[in-house]
Amino acid sequence: MSEVQLETKLIHGSTNEDVEQKTGAINVPIYLSSTFHQEKFDQFGPFDYSRSGNPTRQVLEETIADLEGGVRGLAFASGMAAISSAFMLLSAGDHVLIGRDVYGGTYRFVTEVLKKFKIDHTFVNMTDLDETAQAVQPNTKVVYIETPSNPCLNITDISGVVKIAKDNNCLTFLDNTFMTPLYQKPLELGVDVVLHSATKFLSGHSDIVAGLAVAGNEGLGEKLAFIQNSFGSILGVQDSYQLIQGIKTLGARLKQSSESAEKIALYLDGHPLIERVFYPGLPKHEGHSIHASQAKGSGALLSFRLANKEAAKAFVEQTKLPVFAVSLGGVESILSYPAAMSHAAMPKVEREKRGITDGLLRLSVGLEHVDDLIADLDQALQVANEQIENLVIT
Numbered sequence: 001m002s003e004v005q006l007e008t009k010l011i012h013g014s015t016n017e018d019v020e021q022k023t024g025a026i027n028v029p030i031y032l033s034s035t036f037h038q039e040k041f042d043q044f045g046p047f048d049y050s051r052s053g054n055p056t057r058q059v060l061e062e063t064i065a066d067l068e069g070g071v072r073g074l075a076f077a078s079g080m081a082a083i084s085s086a087f088m089l090l091s092a093g094d095h096v097l098i099g100r101d102v103y104g105g106t107y108r109f110v111t112e113v114l115k116k117f118k119i120d121h122t123f124v125n126m127t128d129l130d131e132t133a134q135a136v137q138p139n140t141k142v143v144y145i146e147t148p149s150n151p152c153l154n155i156t157d158i159s160g161v162v163k164i165a166k167d168n169n170c171l172t173f174l175d176n177t178f179m180t181p182l183y184q185k186p187l188e189l190g191v192d193v194v195l196h197s198a199t200k201f202l203s204g205h206s207d208i209v210a211g212l213a214v215a216g217n218e219g220l221g222e223k224l225a226f227i228q229n230s231f232g233s234i235l236g237v238q239d240s241y242q243l244i245q246g247i248k249t250l251g252a253r254l255k256q257s258s259e260s261a262e263k264i265a266l267y268l269d270g271h272p273l274i275e276r277v278f279y280p281g282l283p284k285h286e287g288h289s290i291h292a293s294q295a296k297g298s299g300a301l302l303s304f305r306l307a308n309k310e311a312a313k314a315f316v317e318q319t320k321l322p323v324f325a326v327s328l329g330g331v332e333s334i335l336s337y338p339a340a341m342s343h344a345a346m347p348k349v350e351r352e353k354r355g356i357t358d359g360l361l362r363l364s365v366g367l368e369h370v371d372d373l374i375a376d377l378d379q380a381l382q383v384a385n386e387q388i389e390n391l392v393i394t
């Protein structure tokens, strides 16, 4: 389906006539079958064993490939399983060039696991194209991008990095978790493999853990499918169904949450207790114009900085609506404290270099009424302010 808008594809993309002709059921059946009977002795059907392929999972995989404009989609047991499997395209002796502020789990996989297999890496500030180009080594095989990045929403110029990669015969991988294909289509900008933690916005209800990969060409698609089947960290059938259902409402959810996020960013930006707001939709954000040139929306995530840990603690303890948790992309707003949550594994000096100070909080804006969210943040800031003033006085 290519002639309709993405919002329409989200709803109808997974209605695969091949799967459900018998009853006309509008939802994809959950094919709970590990194996498949073969009618003929010497000619096998399209499915033989569910690690290699399952009809429910296949509908999900075709849906994400279609949404990203790629040729092959693959569903994995988690975002990290998708990311790690993509890195298995590499061999010992290869080198990875990777953005400095990627997701903590990606940082851990590259530094602790790939290293054991003799695959080397260099972290660079990918907002700087010169620094990125200079860090390419003769054995660099993959340039790994995450934009906007976590948690400070730094923006990488996708086309700029793709050009550097192509000039050096490297592949590019891009973690598109924060934007989803609704707002950012990396394959159209020349990226080779798009990766997702579908745990987040794609599923949208904080109920499953899932990952997706989409290859931009047949050759890479074949290789990734081979790794998926060999390594075997596939997404289960019931979770595949749940993710298909979640994707259908992505359009309405992300639009609403992004509108609210923008209002909240503006509110926080004008508040005297907030030192800094990180949101690519704010014109003063460093990457604002690059982001606007490569994405259709600013997304539902923002971070903001209070003076210190005490202020952050007092604020979090006073908020009533957002859940205080790791993760993002759910229908409920999620407030998290990167220094002790997503980036706890990082030494303090490394964290602070990346702007992850002890006063930094990240907010994933959900579907509550934005006025209620702002009122809640406002009362929490006020109470936190009073508490901190009392601390200073006593």
Ligand SMILES: *Cc1c(COP(=O)(O)O)cnc(C)c1O
Pocket: 078, 079, 080, 081, 103, 105, 146, 150, 175, 177, 178, 196, 197, 198, 199, 200, 209, 210, 211
């Ligand atoms: C959560 C997340 C991941 C990891 O995904 P899991 O589903 O938790 O394994 C990777 N990248 C980003 C940007 C994330 O937010």
